[in-house]
Amino acid sequence: MSRKKTIKDYENLAATRNHEVISVSNKETPSQGDITLLCKTCNKEFTTTTISYQNARKTGCPHCKATSASLYWTGRARTKTPEQAKKNAEIKEHINKTRKEKGKAFANIKNKEDLKEKLTNDLYLPNGEKNAYNDFILKRLNDPVTGKMMEKHHIIPLHAGGPDEKWNLISLTPEDHIEAHNLRYLVYNETGDKNTIKFRNKTPNVTDQISKAKALGNETRRAQGTGIYEPGMSSKAGKIGGSVKSVEKDLKQSTKMTSGVYDALYNGSRWKHTKTNTEIVIPPNTIVKMPQLVEKLIEALPPCEEKTRLAGAKLTTATSALARVIKGKNEGGRSSYFGWSICKE
Known part of the structure; x- marks a missing residue:
């Protein structure tokens, strides 16, 4: 004590x-x-x-x-650098492009009646359970609730590719608005709905609902052939994982990188292992995150003590150490990590 x-x-x-x-x-x-x-x-x-x-x-x-x-x-600029502004513009452009692609799935919907037909046709999920979100929206469309404080809700959310059109809007009470996003999150397990709920400061107990949400979302993705069931996805370490990159996340991470780390990842680099004399060339635009570099260096090594130690190192420790190797000993970094050093031409 x-x-x-x-x-x-x-x-x-x-x-x-x-x-x-x-x-x-x-x-x-x-x-x-x-x-x-x-x-x-x-x-x-x-x-x-x-x-x-x-x-x-x-x-x-x-x-x-x-x-x-x-x-x-004092005397410092609080605005973004040209590089950061450019990357933010790329992120925004990618988000808009993604939404536009998603929106093609709803191109045949021209009015509220078309939307009702779409919701009715998708009223039951592949597992036989009723689509709670579609059921909720159909009830509100057929029997509107009125009140002094009403809010506009996009039936097909903007993050899912829904348009900002009159036929895609419905007036809901604040309570129903939260419930709509809650039900949609349970059915489709999309982050956009979860974030909306959090923003409204009335987050449901996601811990209690997560199993059901994942199961329902999984059934939907399986039936549609999207997400982890999209062709080209791979399985690794016993978990189903995607090979499709999260471009928005990668671009955001790149804005926080030092110029040396950014160049080594995005513009390519060459690494040499002292004891085994192993060399590996990382071509430009093949990896975008430090954990991917760690994985490449582990894979390149033949069976040896340092390969075992590197594979067993804490990921954050390894990425931090390699970032310091990229920085260089003369700049306050380090010369090598588990035998790996970067070759600077």
Whole structure:
């Protein structure tokens, strides 16, 4: 059991931060109260909880923190760099293109009656269960609910390729709007619906529903030949996984990479293993994430101790270490990791 902290402990901590303790609200148990201090750096008083002050990453003075932030941004641009702006534009373009492709499935729907027919035809799932979302929407279309506060809901969501047309809209109460996305998430297991529910701050207990949601979504994808059942998908490590890249996610990750790591992944690189004299060339645009590089380096090695150790290393540790190898020892990185070094022409 750790020793109970006293006022003296907080006075000593304050002294190291150039602060002076003025008062403590809970003298019996200081760690459970508030503390008021004088910052001798900015000559201002501030009050915070003792726990917050104790765990502060720097001095804990909000005035000094605000001043430091202001000085940091003085003369600095807060806008995106041209590279980041370009990548964000690529992400947006890809999302719009994906939605347009998905929207082709609904090109034959021209009005509300066509939509009702579509919902009715898809009223039952491949496993024989009723499509709870379609059933809910059909009931609201046939027997509209009125109220003072109504919200517009896209019956076929925009994220699923639905158009922003009058025939694709329905007026729902706020409660029904949340329920609609909840039911659709249960049936189709799409992230867009889940995020909408979270945004409304009324997230259902997904933990209790996840098994049913996955089962229903799995049946739907199996019948439609999409997702993990799309031709060209592969199985690995006992789990069904997709070979189709999440382009949006990859592009977002690339904006956070250092220029060296970005070049090594997207523009290609050559690696050499010292002990086994193994070399591997990573062609441009074949891998886009550091975990993929780790996998390539493991596969390239013949059976040896370092291959076993690399395969058993924690993935975050391996990716971080290889990023430092790419950076180079002269730049504050490292020269190699488990024998692998990058060949810089």
